[in-house]
Amino acid sequence: MTMVIEVGVMILALVVLYHLMVWIVPILAGVGLGWLAVEHGSGWLIALGVGILGAGLALALFQGAMASRSKAVRFTALALYTAPPVWAGAIAIHSMAIQSGAQGPVWPILAGIGGGLLFGILAIARLIRTAPPLPAASPARAPEPVHVRSMPLEPEPKVIYYQPAPPPRLEDRRGDAPVIDL
Numbered sequence: 087m088t089m090v091i092e093v094g095v096m097i098l099a100l101v102v103l104y105h106l107m108v109w110i111v112p113i114l115a116g117v118g119l120g121w122l123a124v125e126h127g128s129g130w131l132i133a134l135g136v137g138i139l140g141a142g143l144a145l146a147l148f149q150g151a152m153a154s155r156s157k158a159v160r161f162t163a164l165a166l167y168t169a170p171p172v173w174a175g176a177i178a179i180h181s182m183a184i185q186s187g188a189q190g191p192v193w194p195i196l197a198g199i200g201g202g203l204l205f206g207i208l209a210i211a212r213l214i215r216t217a218p219p220l221p222a223a224s225p226a227r228a229p230e231p232v233h234v235r236s237m238p239l240e241p242e243p244k245v246i247y248y249q250p251a252p253p254p255r256l257e258d259r260r261g262d263a264p265v266i267d268l
Contacts, residue, residue: 096182103178107171107205108212111148114170116141152217168209175205 106113120137124130151163179201183194 092185096186100178100182103174103205104208107174107209108167108216110170110174111167112141112144115144148213149218152213153220155220164210164213167213168206171209172202172206176202179204 116137116139119140120133123133123136128136148163148167151159154160176198180194180198183197188194188197
């Protein structure tokens with residue numbers, strides 16, 4: 087019975103870790119900034135506000151980086167926000183392998199590597215899903231359909247509308263002189 091409870095608790099811990107892994111960086115940024123505020127003499131209320139502000143800024147930084155069109159910025163943001171879940175997944179699976187009785191020094195390490203890879207892939211998938219979509223580029227226009235006819239087309243006649251210019255009018259430079267039309 088204890089083995090069933092132990093496995094259930096391990097599965098529950100992994101599910102909680104899976105659901106919290108995307109929020110690890112903002113949570114840790116908020117906790118770290120709140121702790122820093124307390125250590126430097128602020129009260130607990132100000133430290134709580136600083137922590138919430140820090141978590142919000144970390145999340146906004148990620149959203150802003152993922153909204154960038156630059157692939158280097160997006161990849162860097164994904165790498166920075168995926169590293170803690172990879173580390174946490176590797177340690178969790180390694181510890182659970184040792185706890186469940188994995189024999190030798192190799193199997194817990196391989197389990198930890200597999201857990202890190204699994205949690206890294208899952209974290210990337212969840213982070214990409216939470217990122218804002220990029221605005222789509224304007225779609226390319228489809229080429230006009232080509233109509234094939236059996237007989238060659240004759241060129242259409244061109245109609246040129248000609249309107250002659252009005253004849254010149256010679257005027258005297260004085261305003262009271264009569265106008266001479268040619």
